[in-house]
Amino acid sequence: MAIVFDRPKSLLDVTLSYCPGCTHGIVHRLVAEVMDELDIQGKTVGVAPVGCAVMAYDFFACDMIQAPHGRAPAVATGIKRAKPDNIVFTYQGDGDLAAIGTAETIHAATRGENITIIFINNAIYGMTGGQMAPTTLPNQVTQTTPYGRDVDSAGYPIRVCELLSTLDGVALAQRVSVDSVKNVNLAKKAIKKGFQNQIDKKGFSIIEVVSTCPTNWGLTPVEAVKWLQENMLPYYPLGVYKDGEKGDRLK
Amino acid sequence: MAIVFDRPKSLLDVTLSYCPGCTHGIVHRLVAEVMDELDIQGKTVGVAPVGCAVMAYDFFACDMIQAPHGRAPAVATGIKRAKPDNIVFTYQGDGDLAAIGTAETIHAATRGENITIIFINNAIYGMTGGQMAPTTLPNQVTQTTPYGRDVDSAGYPIRVCELLSTLDGVALAQRVSVDSVKNVNLAKKAIKKGFQNQIDKKGFSIIEVVSTCPTNWGLTPVEAVKWLQENMLPYYPLGVYKDGEKGDRLK
Amino acid sequence: MAERFLMKGNEALAEAAIQAGCRHFFGYPITPQTELAAYMSKKMPKIGGTYLQAESEIAAANMVLGASAAGVRAMTSSSSPGISLKTEAISYMAGSDVPALIINVQRGGPGLGGIQPSQADYWQATRALGHGDFHILVFAPATVQEMVNLVSTAFDLGDKYRMPAMILADGMLGQMMEPVELPEATETQAAPKTWAVDGHEFKRERNVVNSLYLTPNDLESRVKARFERYENIKQTEQRAEEYLTDDADIVVVAYGASARVAHSAVDLARAQGIKAGMVRPITLWPFPTNIVQKVAKTAKQFLCVEMSMGQMIDDVKLSINCSKPVNFYGRTGGIIPTPAEICEEIKILEGAK
Amino acid sequence: MAERFLMKGNEALAEAAIQAGCRHFFGYPITPQTELAAYMSKKMPKIGGTYLQAESEIAAANMVLGASAAGVRAMTSSSSPGISLKTEAISYMAGSDVPALIINVQRGGPGLGGIQPSQADYWQATRALGHGDFHILVFAPATVQEMVNLVSTAFDLGDKYRMPAMILADGMLGQMMEPVELPEATETQAAPKTWAVDGHEFKRERNVVNSLYLTPNDLESRVKARFERYENIKQTEQRAEEYLTDDADIVVVAYGASARVAHSAVDLARAQGIKAGMVRPITLWPFPTNIVQKVAKTAKQFLCVEMSMGQMIDDVKLSINCSKPVNFYGRTGGIIPTPAEICEEIKILEGAK
Amino acid sequence: MSLNMVIAGFGGQGILFAGKIVAYSGLIDGKEISWLPSYGPEMRGGTANCSICISDKAIGSPLVTTPNVFIAMNGPSFDKFINSVEPGGIVIVESSLINKKVERDDVKVSYVPASALAEENGLKGLANIILIGKLFKEFGFSSEEALYKAVEKCVPAKKAHLIEANKKALELGMNS
Amino acid sequence: MSLNMVIAGFGGQGILFAGKIVAYSGLIDGKEISWLPSYGPEMRGGTANCSICISDKAIGSPLVTTPNVFIAMNGPSFDKFINSVEPGGIVIVESSLINKKVERDDVKVSYVPASALAEENGLKGLANIILIGKLFKEFGFSSEEALYKAVEKCVPAKKAHLIEANKKALELGMNS
Amino acid sequence: MPKIIIRENVCKGCEMCVNACPKKIIALSIQRINEKGYHPAELLDESACTGCTSCAIMCPDCAIIVER
Amino acid sequence: MPKIIIRENVCKGCEMCVNACPKKIIALSIQRINEKGYHPAELLDESACTGCTSCAIMCPDCAIIVER
Numbered sequence A, B: 001m002a003i004v005f006d007r008p009k010s011l012l013d014v015t016l017s018y019c020p021g022c023t024h025g026i027v028h029r030l031v032a033e034v035m036d037e038l039d040i041q042g043k044t045v046g047v048a049p050v051g052c053a054v055m056a057y058d059f060f061a062c063d064m065i066q067a068p069h070g071r072a073p074a075v076a077t078g079i080k081r082a083k084p085d086n087i088v089f090t091y092q093g094d095g096d097l098a099a100i101g102t103a104e105t106i107h108a109a110t111r112g113e114n115i116t117i118i119f120i121n122n123a124i125y126g127m128t129g130g131q132m133a134p135t136t137l138p139n140q141v142t143q144t145t146p147y148g149r150d151v152d153s154a155g156y157p158i159r160v161c162e163l164l165s166t167l168d169g170v171a172l173a174q175r176v177s178v179d180s181v182k183n184v185n186l187a188k189k190a191i192k193k194g195f196q197n198q199i200d201k202k203g204f205s206i207i208e209v210v211s212t213c214p215t216n217w218g219l220t221p222v223e224a225v226k227w228l229q230e231n232m233l234p235y236y237p238l239g240v241y242k243d244g245e246k247g248d249r250l251k
Numbered sequence C, D: 001m002a003e004r005f006l007m008k009g010n011e012a013l014a015e016a017a018i019q020a021g022c023r024h025f026f027g028y029p030i031t032p033q034t035e036l037a038a039y040m041s042k043k044m045p046k047i048g049g050t051y052l053q054a055e056s057e058i059a060a061a062n063m064v065l066g067a068s069a070a071g072v073r074a075m076t077s078s079s080s081p082g083i084s085l086k087t088e089a090i091s092y093m094a095g096s097d098v099p100a101l102i103i104n105v106q107r108g109g110p111g112l113g114g115i116q117p118s119q120a121d122y123w124q125a126t127r128a129l130g131h132g133d134f135h136i137l138v139f140a141p142a143t144v145q146e147m148v149n150l151v152s153t154a155f156d157l158g159d160k161y162r163m164p165a166m167i168l169a170d171g172m173l174g175q176m177m178e179p180v181e182l183p184e185a186t187e188t189q190a191a192p193k194t195w196a197v198d199g200h201e202f203k204r205e206r207n208v209v210n211s212l213y214l215t216p217n218d219l220e221s222r223v224k225a226r227f228e229r230y231e232n233i234k235q236t237e238q239r240a241e242e243y244l245t246d247d248a249d250i251v252v253v254a255y256g257a258s259a260r261v262a263h264s265a266v267d268l269a270r271a272q273g274i275k276a277g278m279v280r281p282i283t284l285w286p287f288p289t290n291i292v293q294k295v296a297k298t299a300k301q302f303l304c305v306e307m308s309m310g311q312m313i314d315d316v317k318l319s320i321n322c323s324k325p326v327n328f329y330g331r332t333g334g335i336i337p338t339p340a341e342i343c344e345e346i347k348i349l350e351g352a353k
Numbered sequence E, F: 001m002s003l004n005m006v007i008a009g010f011g012g013q014g015i016l017f018a019g020k021i022v023a024y025s026g027l028i029d030g031k032e033i034s035w036l037p038s039y040g041p042e043m044r045g046g047t048a049n050c051s052i053c054i055s056d057k058a059i060g061s062p063l064v065t066t067p068n069v070f071i072a073m074n075g076p077s078f079d080k081f082i083n084s085v086e087p088g089g090i091v092i093v094e095s096s097l098i099n100k101k102v103e104r105d106d107v108k109v110s111y112v113p114a115s116a117l118a119e120e121n122g123l124k125g126l127a128n129i130i131l132i133g134k135l136f137k138e139f140g141f142s143s144e145e146a147l148y149k150a151v152e153k154c155v156p157a158k159k160a161h162l163i164e165a166n167k168k169a170l171e172l173g174m175n176s
Numbered sequence G, H: 001m002p003k004i005i006i007r008e009n010v011c012k013g014c015e016m017c018v019n020a021c022p023k024k025i026i027a028l029s030i031q032r033i034n035e036k037g038y039h040p041a042e043l044l045d046e047s048a049c050t051g052c053t054s055c056a057i058m059c060p061d062c063a064i065i066v067e068r
């Protein structure tokens, strides 16, 4: 009998700071598994965001840096330009990537910066206690949309993959989820492709993971998965939005 | 005999600070003509950017405010939220709107902020002496791309209308040019629609004007128009990218 | 006496702003000020006001610039890292003579730092909330009630002098509950904002809100005029509270959260027979130089107590022209000092004297 | 003697950085520093370096944070409004103990202000380049040659002390041409950056670059350790130039562009029989307290000359414990004072004495 | 005598709410009071604590570092604070969740199996209030009238039906 | 004697380049020198000016506010600077573009129709250099050798074929 | 025979595994509380486990090891 | 008869009107220089002007008034 499933080596054996049942943990494991499988832990530098994943620097076994809120793609750009042989990834939430970090995200993408971005879309600011995120659904109740997100005053959710796939620097823009075994496996494939693209110097790869925040959604982890399936997936359809190589539209 | 063409009243009779033959001047006139025709000068507040149009506050006859570089959409949002009955427009260059102001642009758009944005895409930072802009074409020589824009290191140009038209808050995203009499007339129609949308509370309107910068392109004004036609228009196709009302995809 | 409520400092700040006529709040979430925004998001829609969660602190500050320029009372709030991001816009507000209320519920720094209370943004608040020559009004409440009171003062004086004002609070004041009396909703009595950009309707000259002056002479005279206003403010708007200073040999200078602790420490010291007293600056800009000066006539030495590595100490020294020793005791990184440790410091200084 | 070239200050800064081993420049255009970036964009591709025009000053500063953290010498440059935008990132660099070079070619403020030379960001540079308790090294060159020399010093000391360093220049120094000798390209002799995040390759412990310490005690001890380093730097790295101070009754204190003018003014005053002298701070942080103190023993009074409303004056007063009168003469908004007007001021003060 | 109290336990045990009732009682009696929660990421991790002061004089630091009253609602909190209690202070231990004993002999300790009591009496979730009742008995931090009024004030309008249960819990605590 | 010079005119007249040649001449002679352009949006508006100092001593402010040499290449510049020239200073007026006369009598004025001269001599675009030649005659700001060397240094490699024309322009100016 | 090992002190009692197991053979322990204060998951019927790894794949805390 | 009036001191001599006129009847004055230092545009053949406004539409400085 053999161990067929265990914690990947690239994930340190420490308690993750996430709430019980938070899917951040699943995505961490997938990233670490990919690092193991591609054998890149030794040359990878991860960039932790400001958000629930801020302490990712304590979880991944590679070198890590903690970036100012929203600026992870810029920090990653600096690292990658300094040391092009390193593998550089960021791990960011929706507030981090799609609100304060919008410019950094769009420009790293349009530059075709050869980095990999793991983007956790949980439709909320988890870390700060559940405020509206750019991806909060219409009518969704959060701490700062107590009567539900009123699109007339708070605006419409941003669909990040749709937005980024208009940019020529993007190699991969794929939306996945970790709400089921099948989807976790698909998510892992996408993440692996994101890193492989970087190794192959194809350009900017982003994997958007539709995720849960049981704590701030006020649901149990299992209820949260169901809410995700019923509410988020229709608004954020899973799929590949762009898959190729930077600049291929222009060739 | 009657005067069939004269300076619009909403444009003050002062010397524009633009270089000879710079199309900023044409667009200024169009905006002023639209203000006259819609009879809105008295309730309009314009937001001047940082860029060659910074002194637009000296040119338009309506109330004006000068915003920090890139932040005009945020400043406009503040004004519009404070005084919803005012008509608020911003007038921004490509550096202002699509580089440093990326986040403010995208978010005003996705909020469906009921404002009108006039966006001058001249593929360069005019005011500061001709550096690369986000819209500088591949291989275009600028002060900071002395060997031509190398997309591998400096990235790909951003196509703003394509990008913004993925957002649900946008009512109008149209790309026009002022390179010919016909296109000037089309541009004016688009600008008028942008303001009319605001009056009709339809959401966010942006009119991208493909423009020249003879000075920093190192061409005469007439050569510059030709360069625009031959180089910019193929990369930035004119047309309507979105025309409707905010949220109509979701209805 | 009006009814006393128990309110969190952050919520009291929000409610006080509403009472002072503010109907436009633009913010971005950050600990430890989130309750302020949450309160606004609940209240504003009910009273026809605007709560807008911006895409960033920068956007929020610029929305305030726009809304204030259009003539309404507008505000934003954040905590230390978020305030750094607002500095360009604050410099623009100052340079455009636009009032606004900015709240900093300070936390430990530098960088991401921590989320516990701190007073390490004193220099930023009093000297460099952005580039260029300018100041803004800075108020340092020490109780939840004082937060309420100073919010309307900040709005009033900001309007009066056409300049931004800051409430420099901290995580402790923001998070704690204390009894407060809320003022009656006061109608704004400020002079009409004839300079506002809200459409001239052909009834007045067009207005321009601007900070660009390409001719150095123009810019210099603008700045100098502003500094004359500042001189006037320095003469008239200094505020501080004195506690047992009359006969004090050693005078603690502390503001905000650390002043509360220092107050207890002074009591402890008095109980041990030490003639201790305290000056508590309520305005940090203008710094209450006059009061500190007056106290320096009788005090033998000063002790600055701050939740930082020592930033206010310069202002105390400069106020008294370095005429008496000014000592320092501070904790940083989110640690609130205890009365006992401050009292210990007082005792050491008394002994050392 | 090596060949002397005529070079613009901005270009000299760029070339000096390259000579000092910097191969990573991240910037965003702004007057009056554009020539620096333009020079980099020409040179870097030819020597295998990186010139990257970022989407904003914020992005540029964060790219520097990333590149420096990965172990290379990296830099950014801007002018006043752009520096305000970099403050959050600078606070992070300080809080993460990451070196970096930041250049501020100052212009008039506040707000958009003007584009002519200014020194009104002194307070920001020396006290509050962001939130929280920290300092960075600040150098104030007065000639193009000194810009060249201080760039490599800034890199070296930044690496040595693991902290960011700033060259505080201004539009005049950036735009003017003067003769310069360029140093031989010097190989970086700094200690290996064992803390850098560039892949552990299983050969060392993994590195983490971080400024978050959620436990106040951890954060406090980090900050205190940093301030001990600062104390050491204050003892060893103060720099200033003295001019005719030995017998001077009145000592002008001025740095950078205004020091050049003041130098001429001192000559004018001497020619009129007034015993004037000058101290020119070369480091603004640490401020050359020791030298000013020494001079204060013989000088009767001081005159701070700044292209601002007076920001360095506090440091002069504090340096000498307010023991002598410290006067101020300044121009702001982009105006460069003339030697004559400063000399006039010296004469008035001598008379008033 | 002033009250300088710490109440600590898991998030979800109603720590902050219990503290608020104590604070409000003091307020109603016209005292100076302060209430300060611990905040920050550890709230997520599961621990929560709260400092409450009631005094006749203005309150200095609202952060209580040497409490004269400590209510411990779980093991980690018990460990964290037990040694900081002032000599002569009062300690109340939720003994259905904490099976340790206080080793100091300079404090007055009560062991209340509040969760079990709550369960038995159909007051699930009100262990916190039972402990406040006990505290009231041990240390009259306010008038009884004020305490009951405080409950009425603090229970949100939407949950008004729970006021009686809360009062019952108080009594249970007082008599435990 | 030190040179404190202002040269001013339209953008495009080679103001900065002319200034650079003067500066380089001083450099080659081993003097202290400074060169400071006016910069900013007025460059766009069409006017340009430049301050040049050559001295034996370290140069204080490189911004020349009271020049002892002033070369005026257009009307607006003439008006702007003419009254700031030091008494006894030298003024050179590009008289094919400026048809005003200097009204002060405490300065030494030369009128040189430099554009016309340039045109006539097949030296289009070198009016600026002609004026420098004239200045050299009026005020020997450097050795003649240095001046010619400076031309060689300042003309960019790509335009090396223009060196001779520049030298010719200098001579034309010297003899005008 | 396939089996799973639940690292009891790592488990946060979130029930993601419970929900994921096709055999419905995982449940939270009612009795036990781990160091962190959670009721950990436990395998009810060891013999029914197919070693399919579904539970482990859905566990956010890597608390489950699968042997086959 | 249609005609255009060129506000000479507003003109910057950019030739956009010259290029736009379908009748090719505008040119920059070789002789005159305006206040700003530019050679202003002038109408060469008044009789040929159709008043089509093309020149005015393309003028960035509102220097042309068209009467018809």
Ligand SMILES: Cc1ncc(C[n+]2csc(CCOP(=O)(O)OP(=O)(O)O)c2C)c(N)n1
Binding pocket: A050, A051, A052, A053, A069, A092, A093, A094, A095, A096, A097, A120, A122, A124, A125, A126, A127, A128, A133, C028, C029, C030, C031, C057, C081, C082, C085
């Ligand atoms: C400049 C700045 N602004 C705001 C914050 C406060 N802050 C911390 S986390 C966070 C939001 C995180 O939300 P998200 O990125 O969606 O991540 P999640 O916690 O949901 O995983 C914010 C606003 C900060 N630390 N710095």
Ligand SMILES: Cc1ncc(C[n+]2csc(CCOP(=O)(O)OP(=O)(O)O)c2C)c(N)n1
Binding pocket: B050, B051, B052, B053, B069, B092, B093, B094, B095, B096, B097, B120, B122, B124, B125, B126, B127, B128, B133, D028, D029, D030, D031, D057, D081, D082, D085
């Ligand atoms: C914060 C800040 N960064 C940079 C600048 C400098 N700046 C002035 S204009 C400009 C670029 C303008 O280019 P664009 O927006 O394309 O307008 P254009 O001049 O081409 O019309 C820049 C970077 C500034 N004033 N403020």
Ligand code: SF4
Binding pocket: A017, A018, A019, A022, A023, A024, A052, A122, A126, A127, A212, A213, A214, A215, A216, E044
């Ligand atoms: S707050 Fe939400 S996103 Fe953050 S760890 Fe908890 S469940 Fe996950």
Ligand code: SF4
Binding pocket: B017, B018, B019, B021, B022, B023, B024, B052, B122, B126, B127, B212, B213, B214, B215, B216, F044
């Ligand atoms: S620099 Fe370019 S964009 Fe700016 S005014 Fe001149 S021509 Fe127009």
Ligand code: SF4
Binding pocket: G003, G004, G020, G021, G022, G023, G024, G025, G026, G043, G048, G049, G050, G051, G052, G053, G054, G055, G056, G066
């Ligand atoms: S391995 Fe499969 S069958 Fe076994 S417990 Fe896990 S989910 Fe159930």
Ligand code: SF4
Binding pocket: A021, G006, G010, G011, G012, G013, G014, G015, G016, G017, G018, G040, G041, G058, G059, G060, G061, G062, G063, G064
């Ligand atoms: S999924 Fe993991 S953490 Fe959650 S209950 Fe199962 S074993 Fe425990």
Ligand code: SF4
Binding pocket: H003, H004, H020, H021, H022, H023, H024, H025, H026, H043, H048, H049, H050, H051, H052, H053, H054, H055, H056, H066
């Ligand atoms: S109106 Fe038409 S025809 Fe007349 S000059 Fe203008 S472009 Fe030519």
Ligand code: SF4
Binding pocket: B021, H006, H010, H011, H012, H013, H014, H015, H016, H017, H018, H040, H041, H058, H059, H060, H061, H062, H063, H064
């Ligand atoms: S287009 Fe206008 S500014 Fe240009 S030349 Fe013609 S009239 Fe003059």
Ligand SMILES: [Mg+2]
Binding pocket: A093, A094, A095, A120, A121, A122, A123, A124, A125, A126, A133
């Ligand atoms: Mg989120």
Ligand SMILES: [Mg+2]
Binding pocket: B093, B094, B095, B120, B121, B122, B123, B124, B125, B126, B133
């Ligand atoms: Mg542009």
